[in-house]
Amino acid sequence: MLCPNDNIEMRPVIVMSHYDHPIYLEQCEKCGGIWFDQSELYSARQGEAEKIEALSADLLRNPSIIENDILSCPRDKSVLQRFSDRYFPRDVILARCPSCHGIWLNRGMFSKYQRYRRDLQQRKEHPVTDRQMDERIRQLIAAHQSGQSTETLKRLGKFLSTPVDGDTYQISPSAVNAVSIVLNSVIAILRSL
Helix, strand or coil, rough: CCCCCCCCEEEEEEEEEEECCCCEECCCCCCCCECCCCCHHHHECHHHHHHHHHCCCCCCCCCCCCCCCEEEECCCCEEECCCCCCCCCCCCCECCCCCCCCCEECHHHHHHHHHHHHHHHCCCCCHHHHHHHHHHHHHHHHHHHHHCCHHHHHHHHHHHHHCCCCCCCCCCCHHHHHHHHHHHHHHHHHHHC
16 A cells, blocks of 8 residues: 555554454554544553654654645545544544544554544543542432431422533442432422322
8 A cells, every 4th residue: 555645655553452352554654644544543551652653753743844835645545635524633633534434644643543532431430530420419318218208309309401412421339329219219209199
């Protein structure tokens, strides 16, 4: 396969997938760009970029600019299109084939993409918030079981009206069960009035 940027033969490189299966990629020795067939970029295990972008450590760790305005797919020669998506890191520049859905990443972009994915995963972890919510639910259940129905309803209303960011907050299965118990209790109390 020929490099879309330099039009020279690329060499095969291997990275591992999330499930320990090898993924065979092609990399240009001159510009350091990497060709990913459909979905290979998303299947690569975290940390694999450092293995193949260390081909020439000083040269390949720094991103370079794609020199050609028109890049051709090394598989089917279709014109590659710049890819942009609001869920994809803005500073990672890639070109995508509209036919085979392969992806061309310029030198250093694979490492940037993997760092972005790692940082995004770390931001999604909210163990302190989960524990605080679990504790608040336990307090509501305990208040209900002690017979303080009016106080429980007041606290439940306050709890349910507290905004929660649904994209970054994940409820544990025990919290879901506790919320179901509380809601069923509230329904039973309201029906008895």
